[in-house]
């Protein structure tokens with residue numbers, strides 16, 4: 591349920607963002623857009639170019655630019671939904687994160703695999719999913735919204 595409008599979450603139509611300060615989900619249409627994406631929510635020039643080149647090349651699994659992916663996951667908002675808006679040709683499989691949110695995979699990358707400074711699990715690409723990797727690299731930085739509770743850019 592969204593704290594602003596008290597409506598339930600409908601993953602087909604609704605897109606929501608999670609505020610990590612307030613621990614609450616909000617519909618994007620229940621928040622104000624932040625017109626200028628804060629610089630902390632943008633990829634560095636170098637990583638933005640690497641990400642763009644990878645997407646242009648056709649998103650080959652073997653060539654994922656890891657530094658760019660790391661930064662893109664770090665700035666990725668926790669979001670879910672809008673399945674009806676997903677272009678089938680871009681994402682042939684509707685991945686589970688579309689329904690439950692990007693938080694779980696973001697958490698695995700940032701706070702498990704990267705924090706422990708162990709090697710990435712050999713199936714990390716499978717665990718994240720090609721669609722998730724592509725979404726993360728292709729769509730960073732996404733439009734941010736102002737959390738109605740605390741004002742964070744989410």
Ligand SMILES: [Zn+2]
Nearest residue numbers: 592595617620
């Ligand atoms: Zn709402």
Ligand SMILES: [Zn+2]
Nearest residue numbers: 609612737740
């Ligand atoms: Zn908040």
